[in-house]
């Protein structure tokens with residue numbers, strides 16, 4: 205059982221900034237995220253896009269913002285449960301909450317801060333009839349650890365940055381062989397990645413099959429090959445150990461919608477006094493909350509996190525009086 209003061213669900217920018225603000229109040233945080241890395245939408249959707257409305261940063265790449273938030277949180281040694289979805293919540297007799305993930309990891313805390321953004325990103329799945337039979341038996345939708353593919357024959361499907369970047373990465377000495385399959389002959393990703401993939405295909409480092417879609421998976425209990433339907437050549441069988449369809453992720457509020465919280469249009473209703481929900485001890489900040497005038501902006505989430513931790517402190521230490529001190533006076537004293 206992982207024990208902490210504030211259990212943050214969602215390691216996007218608002219969840220990460222909560223660690224810093226809570227740390228100033230000597231409160232420890234642990235974060236759960238369904239994605240294999242921290243950063244939420246910034247990392248998953250637009251890491252290379254510049255953001256222009258973060259105070260005091262005229263321009264910053266979303267990926268760099270996340271890196272800075274991680275650095276800012278570092279002194280407070282946050283814990284992370286990554287690649288797992290917060291699934292269930294139960295209340296204990298001493299007014300704490302136990303949150304269990306889809307993989308069974310349990311966490312206990314007196315305060316829950318839901319910073320779940322647009323919800324869990326669920327993979328977009330290709331319409332292949334026997335797909336479910338091979339999930340986690342050779343079919344994966346997210347590459348969590350590239351070393352998992354060491355020495356393997358991997359087929360990747362997709363035409364975006366994720367498919368291109370992983371093809372390049374796995375082909376550079378990780379996998380035994382990589383095939384990239386795309387249903388068109390033009391790609392949506394960065395031009396330099398597209399060029400690199402083309403060069404790798406031309407030099408025989410990878411196999412590139414365009415104008416083709418995977419229509420069947422073969423194998424006895426695990427993936428041993430796939431069948432593609434090629435526009436001109438018809439059905440082609442390709443032997444492989446893994447098929448990784450990278451068709452993007454779409455967000456869903458997911459299990460949090462069953463936690464007894466008041467929800468309006470997929471967002472959790474909060475009191476703007478402290479961003480508390482209708483369940484005492486559970487707060488919601490960032491894109492996932494709802495109140496009159498709500499703006500889904502990172503800077504608004506930072507403000508919400510700052511006020512929320514003050515209320516969390518009072519809940520955890522009802523007898524202590526906290527006096528706000530400037531960081532310029534007190535500095536940042538980590539754990």
Ligand SMILES: Cc1cc2nc3c(=O)[nH]c(=O)nc-3n(C[C@H](O)[C@H](O)[C@H](O)COP(=O)(O)OP(=O)(O)OC[C@H]3O[C@@H](n4cnc5c(N)ncnc54)[C@H](O)[C@@H]3O)c2cc1C
Nearest residue numbers: 214216217218237238244245289290320321323490491502
């Ligand atoms: C293309 C694009 C451009 C943008 N540009 C700007 C901009 O210029 N300026 C700006 O201010 N904002 C911008 N935004 C919006 C900004 O990214 C969001 O406001 C911000 O990411 C919200 O942060 P968050 O921490 O609330 O949630 P998110 O970043 O959405 O992170 C939430 C995290 O919670 C996780 N999660 C959800 N449910 C669970 C669960 N049950 N268990 C485990 N994990 C869970 C998700 O996996 C996710 O990682 C942009 C958004 C997009 C898509």
